[in-house]
Amino acid sequence: AQKITQTQPGMFVQEKEAVTLDCTYDTSDPSYGLFWYKQPSSGEMIFLIYQGSYDQQNATEGRYSLNFQKARKSANLVISASQLGDSAMYFCAMRPYTGGFKTIFGAGTRLFVKA
Amino acid sequence: ETGVTQTPRHLVMGMTNKKSLKCEQHLGHNAMYWYKQSAKKPLELMFVYNFKEQTENNSVPSRFSPECPNSSHLFLHLHTLQPEDSALYLCASSQATGSSNTEAFFGQGTRLTVV
Numbered sequence: 001a002q003k004i005t006q007t008q009p010g011m012f013v014q015e016k017e018a019v020t021l022d023c024t025y026d027t028s029d030p031s032y033g034l035f036w037y038k039q040p041s042s043g044e045m046i047f048l049i050y051q052g053s054y055d056q057q058n059a060t061e062g063r064y065s066l067n068f069q070k071a072r073k074s075a076n077l078v079i080s081a082s083q084l085g086d087s088a089m090y091f092c093a094m095r096p097y098t099g100g101f102k103t104i105f106g107a108g109t110r111l112f113v114k115a
Numbered sequence: 116e117t118g119v120t121q122t123p124r125h126l127v128m129g130m131t132n133k134k135s136l137k138c139e140q141h142l143g144h145n146a147m148y149w150y151k152q153s154a155k156k157p158l159e160l161m162f163v164y165n166f167k168e169q170t171e172n173n174s175v176p177s178r179f180s181p182e183c184p185n186s187s188h189l190f191l192h193l194h195t196l197q198p199e200d201s202a203l204y205l206c207a208s209s210q211a212t213g214s215s216n217t218e219a220f221f222g223q224g225t226r227l228t229v230v
Contacts, residue, residue, distance in 0.1 A: 044221055107157045
């Protein structure tokens, strides 16, 4: 079965510190893509970062990096130097290669950045 | 102007009403999606259209009826809804490929309340 698990319903981080949001996944597909999205209170889902299952290096996009551990089936998001504007819901998602257009989302983690 | 625009942003409707949600994308994509986001549940894929053809229907009740007149527009027609259908409905678009590395771009959603 294809599944995404985010075990942290809520996280607090001090402004300017780094934070790691956990994500584990389950799939039997040998090829898949992993995504992180941010959803502020406005509702829009904002694409943050992508990691392919065959990528040798961890993906990075500005302050976002993805700690990809394929053997453990984990794809944790690391946000460095947190900002107040980072407060939002964060969703981990997976698209198996054989899934066509079907992207599976986790339940999300709500991040609170404290001043 | 955002890449994916949804209207209305908020909608309150009675169980006997008929209403439609609209989605428009300006990104040149050929795949469009409807997702349902309920409180405390992962994002649920409802429908997928690829080049105006429906390629995915995730066992959605017939009281939800999608329409895709062209690659830029997607509608969700609603009739005789139930209170449990109250949720945030998100539209998304992506390049028309079934590969696993294609991120989706989301609209801000329509917050639907069924009374």
